[in-house]
Amino acid sequence: MKPVRITLTVNGIKRELDVMPNESLLHVLRDRLHIISVKGNCFRGECGICTVLMNGRPVKSCQVLAPEADGSEIVTLEGLVKNGEPSLVQKAFLEEFGYQCGFCTSAFVLLGEWIINNIPNPTEEQIKEVLNAVVCRCTGYQQIIKAIMKAAQWKREGKS
Numbered sequence: 430m431k432p433v434r435i436t437l438t439v440n441g442i443k444r445e446l447d448v449m450p451n452e453s454l455l456h457v458l459r460d461r462l463h464i465i466s467v468k469g470n471c472f473r474g475e476c477g478i479c480t481v482l483m484n485g486r487p488v489k490s491c492q493v494l495a496p497e498a499d500g501s502e503i504v505t506l507e508g509l510v511k512n513g514e515p516s517l518v519q520k521a522f523l524e525e526f527g528y529q530c531g532f533c534t535s536a537f538v539l540l541g542e543w544i545i546n547n548i549p550n551p552t553e554e555q556i557k558e559v560l561n562a563v564v565c566r567c568t569g570y571q572q573i574i575k576a577i578m579k580a581a582q583w584k585r586e587g588k589s
């Protein structure tokens with residue numbers, strides 16, 4: 430197997446890397462670029478802990494081969510902070526205690542970003558449907574849902 434050259438834009442920074450054809454995007458982000466908010470657990474598409482945004486959509490990064498991500502824009506938890514200011518979803522998670530051990534938090538915050546950018550006035554049912562993609566072992570779902578509803582409301586009110 431020979432390495433393949435790919436280009437990724439990760440949190441606004443362009444990166445060129447030589448990757449193996451069977452290397453996962455999760456491996457590239459966490460182990461090669463040292464973006465440690467991106468976590469692995471099952472490595473087979475079941476837990477969703479490895480979720481990142483790829484071209485604006487949530488993907489399970491353990492299930493994306495690095496060459497498939499060539500040319501894409503990737504956003505991780507770190508990329509949500511602008512000029513030192515957390516995003517609305519990050520602020521809402523803090524206010525609503527939308528985390529316990531924190532292992533799943535990055536994935537849920539990124540799903541929350543997708544929700545508030547794509548469903549302006551989400552119902553609890555719509556949020557639950559999206560959150561189904563990630564497993565929280567601490568089962569803190571209710572506070573996560575409340576946080577995402579709050580962030581969506583702030584966005585509607587024009588808060589930044």
Ligand code: FES
Nearest residue numbers: 470472474477491
């Ligand atoms: S580590 Fe990717 S889905 Fe579990």
Ligand code: FES
Nearest residue numbers: 529530565566567
């Ligand atoms: S907060 Fe612990 S796994 Fe979700």
